[in-house]
Structures are given as C-alpha cells and as structure tokens.
Amino acid sequence: MSLTGSLDLRTNPDRVSFTFTVENDGDEPVTLSFRSARTADFIVLDGEGERWRWSEGKMFAQALRSDELAPGETVTYDGEWSSPVSGTHTAVATLEAENQECEARTEFSV
Numbered sequence: 001m002s003l004t005g006s007l008d009l010r011t012n013p014d015r016v017s018f019t020f021t022v023e024n025d026g027d028e029p030v031t032l033s034f035r036s037a038r039t040a041d042f043i044v045l046d047g048e049g050e051r052w053r054w055s056e057g058k059m060f061a062q063a064l065r066s067d068e069l070a071p072g073e074t075v076t077y078d079g080e081w082s083s084p085v086s087g088t089h090t091a092v093a094t095l096e097a098e099n100q101e102c103e104a105r106t107e108f109s110v
Contacts, residue, residue, distance in 0.1 A: 017080050
C-alpha cells in the first residue's frame with residue numbers, strides 16, 4: 001500500500017487556498033479510516049514555528065467513516081487561510097486517517 005500526496009495552493013493578499021491530493025499509487029485498494037469529519041489538516045509554518053492551523057478552533061462531527069481508494073485513484077481535500085500574514089512560509093498538508101499516513105509540503109509567499 002502506498003499513498004502519495006501533493007499540495008497545490010493559490011495565494012491572494014486576502015487568502016490562501018489549499019488543495020491536498022492523495023493518490024493510491026500501489027497495486028491494491030487502500031482503506032482510509034477516520035474517527036471524525038476531519039479528513040485532512042493544513043498547517044502553515046514560519047521557520048520552525050507554527051503560524052496557523054486550519055483545524056484550530058473548529059469542531060468536527062465524531063463519526064467513524066471509511067473511504068476506499070482503488071489503485072490509481074485520487075481524493076482531494078481543500079482548506080483556506082483567510083487574512084494570511086505576509087512573508088515566506090511552508091505549507092504542510094496531512095491526511096488525518098487513523099490507519100494511513102500521507103503528507104505534502106510546499107513553500108509559498110504572500
């Protein structure tokens with residue numbers, strides 16, 4: 001089982017939009033198991049410190065859920081940072097499945 005992540009973003013002075021794509025690049029189906037409605041998270045780092053986290057202050061429905069990705073299939077997750085702080089940052093997207101790991105990073109400037 002192998003998951004590969006990629007992170008695309010669009011920057012504007014008033015917001016940064018994130019799209020995290022997770023692909024099953026293996027030969028077998030992969031089941032993603034979640035404990036809540038939070039399926040992915042987006043973090044913005046400023047140097048080594050955390051500047052912003054998409055999930056902070058949000059509430060998520062607590063419900064067990066599973067999604068299956070066939071070989072070659074992708075799933076995308078979106079997030080948005082309103083009123084971003086100017087500067088150069090590193091964006092990190094993480095899959096929040098309890099049984100699989102996948103992450104993607106990219107640097108950007110606002």
